Amino acid sequence: MKEYPFYVRATIILAFIILLFVGLYYAKGFMVPLCLASIFSILLFPVARFLEEKMRMHRLLASFIVLIIVFLVMGGMVFLLSKQIIMFIDEVPQLQGEVSVKLQIIQDYVHQHTGLTPTKQIEWIKDQLQSLISGGGAIIEGMVSSTTNLLATIGIISFYIFFFLYYRTKFKNFILRISPEPSHEKVMHILIDSRAVINSYISGVFIVVIIMAICIGTGLSILGVPFAIFLGVLAGFLNIIPYVGIFISGLIACMLTFLTKDSSIYVLGTAIVFLITHLLESNIFTPNIVGKRVSVNPLVVFIALLIGNEVWGVMGMILFIPMVGIIKVFCDNIPSLSAYGYLLGTEGMEDHAVSFKKFLGKRKKRYDDLEGE
Numbered sequence: 001m002k003e004y005p006f007y008v009r010a011t012i013i014l015a016f017i018i019l020l021f022v023g024l025y026y027a028k029g030f031m032v033p034l035c036l037a038s039i040f041s042i043l044l045f046p047v048a049r050f051l052e053e054k055m056r057m058h059r060l061l062a063s064f065i066v067l068i069i070v071f072l073v074m075g076g077m078v079f080l081l082s083k084q085i086i087m088f089i090d091e092v093p094q095l096q097g098e099v100s101v102k103l104q105i106i107q108d109y110v111h112q113h114t115g116l117t118p119t120k121q122i123e124w125i126k127d128q129l130q131s132l133i134s135g136g137g138a139i140i141e142g143m144v145s146s147t148t149n150l151l152a153t154i155g156i157i158s159f160y161i162f163f164f165l166y167y168r169t170k171f172k173n174f175i176l177r178i179s180p181e182p183s184h185e186k187v188m189h190i191l192i193d194s195r196a197v198i199n200s201y202i203s204g205v206f207i208v209v210i211i212m213a214i215c216i217g218t219g220l221s222i223l224g225v226p227f228a229i230f231l232g233v234l235a236g237f238l239n240i241i242p243y244v245g246i247f248i249s250g251l252i253a254c255m256l257t258f259l260t261k262d263s264s265i266y267v268l269g270t271a272i273v274f275l276i277t278h279l280l281e282s283n284i285f286t287p288n289i290v291g292k293r294v295s296v297n298p299l300v301v302f303i304a305l306l307i308g309n310e311v312w313g314v315m316g317m318i319l320f321i322p323m324v325g326i327i328k329v330f331c332d333n334i335p336s337l338s339a340y341g342y343l344l345g346t347e348g349m350e351d352h353a354v355s356f357k358k359f360l361g362k363r364k365k366r367y368d369d370l371e372g373e
Contacts, residue, residue, distance in 0.1 A: 024311050032315050033153055037160030039322060041168075042198040044070065048165045063165040067158055081237075190333050197295070197325040204289050205240065211285055212236040212277060216249075219273035223266055225257050235274070239281065241314050246281075250274035296324055297346045 004012075024031060044066050051062035164171075172191065179187045217232025225231070231253045238245030250271065257270045287298030296304075304324045308316030324344065331341030 021311055028312050032312055033156045035319050037157045039198055041161050041164035042195050043202055059166055063162050067162055186333055190329055193329040194326045198322050201322040207289055208285050209236040212239045212281055215277045223269045225270060226260050244314060246278045295345050296328055300324060300344050
């Protein structure tokens with residue numbers, strides 16, 4: 001077999017990578033629901049297997065019941081979140097007095113710095129609202145279109161999940177048939193490890209959500225911000241949407257703090273709580289908790305987040321991390337690609353890794369040395 005020069009091979013690989021990402025970018029509408037459904041199918045596989053093996057259900061019925069369970073769980077989460085929102089809305093009348101005072105302060109500030117009287121300010125707001133209403137048709141049309149697309153996407157993902165669970169044996173046999181018979185054991189090992197990566201990734205994300213909720217809820221409680229626990233839980237769940245989620249939850253918390261507290265120091269404190277928590281999450285929690293659970297080093301996780309955002313937006317930031325984990329599984333099990341698996345993973349940095357256990361060990365050794373002196 002002819003051996004091509006390095007620059008030829010490098011050019012071919014670079015062209016392949018560029019075409020791959022261009023293809024992924026333009027296939028976003030098809031690939032995102034497919035990848036989401038694949039992840040959920042792997043996550044729900046133990047439930048389907050339990051229904052089939054322990055409950056003696058037909059696979060068709062078991063797959064359908066799994067979908068029903070998913071909708072019930074999602075409905076329960078929406079119900080609980082809606083209940084919290086309703087409780088918050090019930091408290092709004094008590095905030096009306098504070099809102100009136102704050103609006104008066106804002107009006108006086110604007111009048112002092114711009115010369116606009118409160119009457120002119122109200123007229124300006126009315127003009128802006130009129131412009132908004134005149135363009136309301138396009139806004140409503142966009143909202144209806146987005147809602148329709150969301151419902152259609154949920155429907156497509158549901159169909160994918162059902163058929164992935166129902167035809168999973170067929171897919172496995174297909175992969176084995178296109179693989180050489182001597183490598184069947186290795187192929188099964190790759191499939192099992194890939195499933196473990198997905199499960200570990202989901203559990204890692206869940207842990208980060210809990211940590212975020214605790215950190216923000218505790219910080220806001222110390223500041224005395226109302227509904228601190230609710231705001232912490234909201235921030236934790238919205239953090240699943242990288243960067244955008246923490247910004248939205250932080251903005252809501254700052255607005256509530258501004259309306260309920262007399263000093264702007266509390267608003268600054270709220271912003272600092274969200275900023276510090278976000279920095280810890282993006283640089284420590286997500287790379288180390290999620291990254292370690294998919295056996296990918298934090299640098300690769302960070303690069304995956306950036307590339308995912310460029311290719312598929314917010315959903316790419318969520319999906320590219322487990323995809324990189326699966327790529328590492330393939331590299332680890334294919335000898336010619338083992339070097340790339342080593343580059344993606346955390347191996348080789350054990351001596352320089354930072355861990356609480358190692359810190360305690362060093363402290364104990366230092367104490368023993370001093371005691372010996």
